[in-house]
Amino acid sequence: MVDVVSPAASAPPALRVEELVYDYPDGRRALDSVDLEIGQGERVALLGPNGAGKTTLALHLNGILTPSSGVVEVGGEAVSNESLARVRQAVGLVFQDPDDQLFMPTVAQDVAFGPLNFGVPEGEIPDRVHRALAAVGMADAADSYPGHLSFGQRRRVAIATVLSCEPSVLVLDEPTSNLDPAARRDLAEVLDSLDVTVLMVTHDLPFAWQLCPRSVILDAGRIRADAATPEVLADSALLAQHRLELPFGFDPGPRTQ
Amino acid sequence: MHIPDGFIDAPVAIAAGAVAIGAVALSLRGARRELTETSAPMAGLTAVFIFAAQMVNFPVAAGTSGHLIGAALAAILIGPYAGVLAMTVVLSVQALVFADGGLTALGLNVVNLAVLATVAAWWVFRGVFRLTRGRLVVAAAAAGFVSVLAAAGGFVVEFLLGGTVPLAGDTVAAAMFGVHAFIGIGEAAITALVVAAVAGVRPDLVYALRRLRSSDPAVSPAAAEKVTA
Amino acid sequence: MEGLYLAGDSRIHRLPAQVKVVAALFFVLVVVTTPRERVLAFAGYAVLVAAVAALAAIPPLRMLRRMMIEVPFVVFAVLLPVFGLGERVTVLGGVSLSVEGLWAAWNILAKATLGVAVAVILGATTRPQDVVGGLARLRLPALLVQITGFMVRYVDVVVDEATRMRTAMAARGFTARHLNAWPAVARSLGTLFVRTYERGERVHVAMLSRGYDGSAKAWSLGTSPAGPTVWATGLALPAAALAVAGAAWWSTW
Structure with missing residues (x-):
């Protein structure tokens, strides 16, 4: 495992998953003894083909799914019924389709939804909403109807809906899917400016290369690789084995940042 | 088509409002059981689906077309209580x-x-489903047909009690039931076809099947967990 | 969802949605309880409605177009004097009309038209999302507020999906002209339901992820509460209607 951002010695990892097994209700095994530890402030890409179990893993990280066996810890605290509200506040999940994430009639209501449920006093809500929207460059959209925003704007507002909960970990499911190149660049800038731990489920290898120093490959429910992103992307045999592919002409040299 | 203001006199309209509030309150309690936390x-x-489905035209003949009302569909797909709420909204x-x-x-x-x-559709569906030993399409068609007649019946009663129009009650009743028997045939066909289509791909989404066939292994409670799988 | 909304910044637009909904309802209640013989009262109501429409800056033609929704009932009303029962009068040299039918036609036309006009003004000056907030402020049960909110939020999404499905069918040569198109159209509706329901499942997961506990607090956020002055402003319309009704009553017109 590559420690790119070394966490303070005493701080517990932001996320820790140990021997996580999950079987679908029909008995198929979705996750097969997954081990993963993500330090505070790390940015990690979770790569893998369709059906690898990436989204299923993400849904365990804030207790939407309950493991068949194994442990999930958030900031050192095990996910359980008792810790559920704290865990869901601490781990912000951004789903793939912003139309699923943005279910309220207005943007501001959507951004306020989490904080209101997590018991933030109503007096602090407007400020929270404003800061979260400002962080993704959408402060002017507070009063809008989500259907009037572009897809890229909706994606950014979707991120604001969890930022307003002030999470310590952001889990993004395919954040660049369906984005045009300009919206993709805007999103990269937004994500790069955030001061949180990030786990990003993606097929978009250049995006992972740009933002995440570390990459993990999940395939058929198991972790297959866990290393520095340039190293993972340079291993063409590994990529091919897990149906991952760099865009034509893309050279994953050392990151220049 | 919806009744406009002034068509039925104010006392009957207000009384209907009170009945509606009572029925919705009952449905709110019942829906908790039907839908659990979802x-x-x-x-x-x-x-949303009912609203969108009402906009889809089914061609009849010579350029005319009809559309779904959707009460029977709602009752079968999400249950009578939740169906009442969805239709009310x-x-x-x-x-x-939309005025x-x-x-x-x-x-x-x-x-x-x-x-x-919605309620008539559910009762008829349940009765026919049991009588025919689980013939989903037949029960859905019967429910669709009866749902339209039940709505027409409601209108006739309201008209007899508070109609502001000098037409004989029996004439209105005959006209309403005549026309709506015809509309009901369309509703029956659409309801049956749509329910069959849904049951073909995701039988676990059909409330009536979950409820009335709970012993059927094909529609096990596990299917409900597909939600997040 | 757009509904009938016409963007604007008039005083009517600025009134909180809950006030407008209640005012419109009370106004129409006054209208429908007015005996049809008080013809001048209806003229008074029409003046009030026209004044509010003017305050809201709704172009008259637009207003009329939106009111077309009541045309089927207009046709029905026009036929009433022909088919109505009871005493008849002869007009235009030989056309026999039912007196009671004429009154009934007038009653329906006047009341339904005033009702639809007020509803059009309500729709034109209130964004659908604010209607949801207004209903939440009127303490509608949480589940009803939420269902209404999802409806306002997702109608466009689902209608778009239905349109894409229809386009895909048309691209493969499908035309819906006869009864034999029904199975295919119904199948597409079945698919639409499955997709819509699955979206509901995903929305539910997204809500749980953000601590959803069933309450409807968030749905009224961003809508303004209405103080006594605002309520008084809004309820001036039904109050004026009541005054008109009273005047018409005493003057025995």
Whole structure:
């Protein structure tokens, strides 16, 4: 495992998953003894083909799914019924389709939804909403109807809906899917400016290369690789084995940042 | 088509409003059982579906076409209580946002199209489903047909009690039931075809099957967990 | 969802949605309880409605177009004097009309038209999302507020999906002209339901992820509460209607 951002010695990892097994209700095994530890402030890409179990893993990280066996810890605290509200506040999940994430009639209501449920006093809500929207460059959209925003704007507002909960970990499911190149660049800038731990489920290898120093490959429910992103992307045999592919002409040299 | 303001006199319209409020309150209690914790988004998206489905034209002949009312479909797909709520919201949004259906006639429209149609559809569905030993399509068709007649029946009663129009009650009744028997055939066909289509791909989404066939292993409670899988 | 909304910044637009909904309902209640013989009262109501429409800056033609929704009932009303029962009068040299039918036609036309006009003004000056907030402020049960909110939020999404499905069918040569198109159209509706329901499932997961506990607090956020002055402003319309009704009553017109 590559420690790119070394966490303070005493701080517990932001996320820790140990021997996580999950079987679908029909008995198929979705996750097969997954081990993963993500330090505070790390940015990690979770790569893998369709059906690898990436989204299923993400849904365990804030207790939407309950493991068949194994442990999930958030900031050192095990996910359980008792810790559920704290865990869901601490781990912000951004789903793939912003139309699923943005279910309220207005943007501001959507951004306020989490904080209101997590018991933030109503007096602090407007400020929270404003800061979260400002962080993704959408402060002017507070009063809008989500259907009037572009897809890229909706994606950014979707991120604001969890930022307003002030999470310590952001889990993004395919954040660049369906984005045009300009919206993709805007999103990269937004994500790069955030001061949180990030786990990003993606097929978009250049995006992972740009933002995440570390990459993990999940395939058929198991972790297959866990290393520095340039190293993972340079291993063409590994990529091919897990149906991952760099865009034509893309050279994953050392990151220049 | 929804009753406008002034078509039925004020006392009957207000009484219907009270009946509608009572029925909706009962449905709110019942829906908690039907939908467990998934309630709001499922009932909400079903209301959206009914609204969108009403906009789809089914060609009849010579350029004319009909469309779905949807009460029977709602009852079968998400259950009678949640169905009443979804239909009530559809009618309320049509009145408040689209000026379709009078504001003071909302109670009348809810009683006819959301309450009577949905509840009658559910009873008939359940009866026919048991009688035919689980013939889903037949039960759905019967429910669709009866839902329209039940709504028409509600209108006839309201008309007899508070009609502002000098037409003989029996004439109106005969005309309403005649026309609506015809409309009911269309509703029966659409309801049966749509329910069959849904049951073909995701039988676990059909409330009536979950409820009435709970011993059937093909529709096990496990299917409900597909939600997040 | 757009509904009938016409963007604007008039005083009517600025009134909180809950006030407008209640005012519209009370106004129409006054209208429908007015005996049809008080013809001048209806003229008074029409003046009030026209004044509010003017305050809201709704172009008259637009207003009329939106009111077309009541045309089927107009046709029905026009036929009433022909088919109505009871005493008849002869007009235009030989056309026999039912007196009671004439009154009934007038009653329906006047009341339904005033009702639809007020509803059009309500729709034109109130964004659908604010109607949801207004209903939440009127303490509608949480589940009903939420269902209404999802409806306002997702109608466009689902209608778009239905349109894409229809386009895909048309691209493969499908035309819906006869009864034999029904199975295919119904199948597409079945698919639409499955997709819509699955979206509901995903929305539910997204809500749980953000601590959803069933309450409807968030749905009224961003809508303004209405103080006594605002309520008084809004309820001036039904109050004026009541005054008109009273005047018409005493003057025995």
